[in-house]
Amino acid sequence: MSRATEPNAQRCPICRQPQDAKFRPFCSKRCADLDLAKWLGGGYAIPVVEDEHDRTQPEVGEDGEVG
Numbered sequence: 001m002s003r004a005t006e007p008n009a010q011r012c013p014i015c016r017q018p019q020d021a022k023f024r025p026f027c028s029k030r031c032a033d034l035d036l037a038k039w040l041g042g043g044y045a046i047p048v049v050e051d052e053h054d055r056t057q058p059e060v061g062e063d064g065e066v067g
Contacts, residue, residue: 010025012025012026012027012028012031013025013026013031013035014026014027014031014034014035015027015031017031
């Protein structure tokens with residue numbers, strides 16, 4: 001049975017082709033580079049929701065003054 005037809009074969013997260021051990025978890029250098037470009041371009045990000053309480057608090061300086 002070839003790796004591509006194995007039921008538990010791991011797949012490339014970019015194109016869903018079978019992984020290549022040389023580029024794991026990707027199938028090729030191309031998919032690895034696409035993933036890197038997405039990271040560097042900010043494509044992978046965790047959305048942040050500001051808490052209402054955080055926006056209404058006045059800023060306090062190092063000397064304790066509000067401003």
